[in-house]
Amino acid sequence: MRTVIGIDVGGSTTKIVGFQTDSAERKLIEPLFVRATDAITSVYGAFGKFTMQNKLTLGDIDRVMMTGVGSSYMEQSIYGLDCRKVSEFQCVGLGGLYLSGLDDAIVVSMGTGTALIHATKKGGSTETEYLGGTGVGGGTLLGLSRQMLGVDTIEHLEQLAETGDLNKVDLRIGDISGDHNFQIGEEITASNFGKLSDIANKHDIALGIANMVAETIAMLAVFAARNFNAKNVVLTGNLTALRSVTRVFENLESTFGVKFLIPEMAQFATVIGAALSDQNN
Numbered sequence: 001m002r003t004v005i006g007i008d009v010g011g012s013t014t015k016i017v018g019f020q021t022d023s024a025e026r027k028l029i030e031p032l033f034v035r036a037t038d039a040i041t042s043v044y045g046a047f048g049k050f051t052m053q054n055k056l057t058l059g060d061i062d063r064v065m066m067t068g069v070g071s072s073y074m075e076q077s078i079y080g081l082d083c084r085k086v087s088e089f090q091c092v093g094l095g096g097l098y099l100s101g102l103d104d105a106i107v108v109s110m111g112t113g114t115a116l117i118h119a120t121k122k123g124g125s126t127e128t129e130y131l132g133g134t135g136v137g138g139g140t141l142l143g144l145s146r147q148m149l150g151v152d153t154i155e156h157l158e159q160l161a162e163t164g165d166l167n168k169v170d171l172r173i174g175d176i177s178g179d180h181n182f183q184i185g186e187e188i189t190a191s192n193f194g195k196l197s198d199i200a201n202k203h204d205i206a207l208g209i210a211n212m213v214a215e216t217i218a219m220l221a222v223f224a225a226r227n228f229n230a231k232n233v234v235l236t237g238n239l240t241a242l243r244s245v246t247r248v249f250e251n252l253e254s255t256f257g258v259k260f261l262i263p264e265m266a267q268f269a270t271v272i273g274a275a276l277s278d279q280n281n
Contacts, residue, residue, distance in 0.1 A: 002062040003029075005050070006275030007043060008091070009070030010111075014042040015271040016050045021279075029054055031268040039070030047078055067091045067274040086277045088270060093119030093128030094280060095273030096234040099263035106131075106224045109270060110237035110245075112139040114217050116224050125280050131224050136216045138239055144209045149202050154242065157206050161244040164207025168200040169193055185255055189215055207244060214239075214248035222256045235262045236269035 001022045008015040017031035032050060036042035051057070063082040066074060077083040096107030097119050104120040115133040119126055138154065145151040151160065171194030174186030192212040197204075221233045239245050240262045249260040265272070 003056060003060050004062055004275050004278045005047075005064045006091075006271045006273070006277075007046065007064060007066045007068075007071070008088075008271035008274055009039050009043055009066060009068040009074065014039070014046040014068075014070070015268055016046040017268060017271045017275050018050070018054065018056070019275045019278075028272070031265065031271060033268075039073045042070070043074060043078070063278065065274045065278050067270065067277075084278075086274055089115060089117055089130040090128045090280075091270045091273030091277060092236065093117040093273065094126050094276045095269030095271070096236055096263075097121065097126060098272060098276055099236070099265060099269055100232070100234045100261050101263075102232055102234065102261075104230060105232040105234045105261075106221055106228065106230050107234045107236060107269070108217060108221050110137055110217060110235065110239035113137040114220070114237075116220060118224070118228050118230070132220075134216060134220055136213055138237075140213050141209060141239075145206065148205055148209070151206070154238075157210065158242050158244055160203050160206035161210050162203075164203040164205070164244075165200075166204070166207055166211060167195075168197040168204045169195065169208035170211065171195040187251075188255065210242065210244035211248055214245040215252075218249055218252050218260070221260070222252075222258050225258050231257075232259050232261060234266075234269075235260055236266045238267050240266040 001020050003018055003020050005018045013033055013035050015033040018029035020027045034046045036045050058079055061081055064078055066085050067088045071085055092109040093107050107117045107119050109115045113135045114137045116131040118129045118131055145157045151157050170189050171191040173188045173190050176190055193208055225233055253260055
């Protein structure tokens with residue numbers, strides 16, 4: 001049985017996963033992530049923890065597939081193993097289709113920024129096309145919440161947003177139109193922070209920030225889906241763990257006729273795609 005390991009190297013967080021394969025089946029080894037002060041430390045920490053937890057020796061590992069912006073710092077192989085670098089965008093597409101079970105979809109990677117990929121299975125391989133993206137993402141959440149609220153973690157922002165009220169922050173269609181038969185719903189945002197009230201508290205502003213980021217990403221995904229006549233958008237990345245973000249996608253589905261899917265292990269889609277890239281011919 002051969003083992004292929006995928007590693008997604010961020011600036012200070014590294015995700016790692018493995019696939020054990022033989023002629024009959026392919027088994028996913030549960031992914032994990034570690035944090036460290038730099039990319040190289042993070043990689044070796046993740047690799048050591050992963051192999052120890054899964055009782056893997058160097059001899060068990062066929063090769064290591066690496067992706068992510070931090071992989072550029074890895075100039076040497078890990079412990080002499082066969083290490084190969086693969087496009088992060090390809091990994092996003094591969095991982096998104098694998099986790100969702102779809103053959104065609106727009107896959108959205110919501111990390112520090114946001115990337116959109118069109119992925120489709122053709123024959124025995126998966127074709128991926130990078131469509132573009134936006135600098136609006138998790139980094140935006142953190143930056144704005146730090147400046148506006150004095151909040152330094154996504155977890156704290158999420159706690160604040162749980163009891164927020166968007167009616168004190170955002171201008172809605174219903175606020176500017178008396179036509180109840182308007183072509184889009186009254187609850188659709190006309191202007192993010194366009195009705196920011198002087199009585200808005202930290203909870204309201206936290207929800208407003210999360211809502212703005214999620215709506216920006218959602219609309220880019222809708223435009224991309226329409227361009228390819230796709231009905232499914234697969235959401236991946238760390239922001240899929242935030243209820244204040246995912247709720248926005250749920251609310252927009254019926255309005256724009258797009259199905260937003262958040263598969264299990266969506267946070268690990270890119271690293272899973274890295275491991276799968278070994279077999280994408």
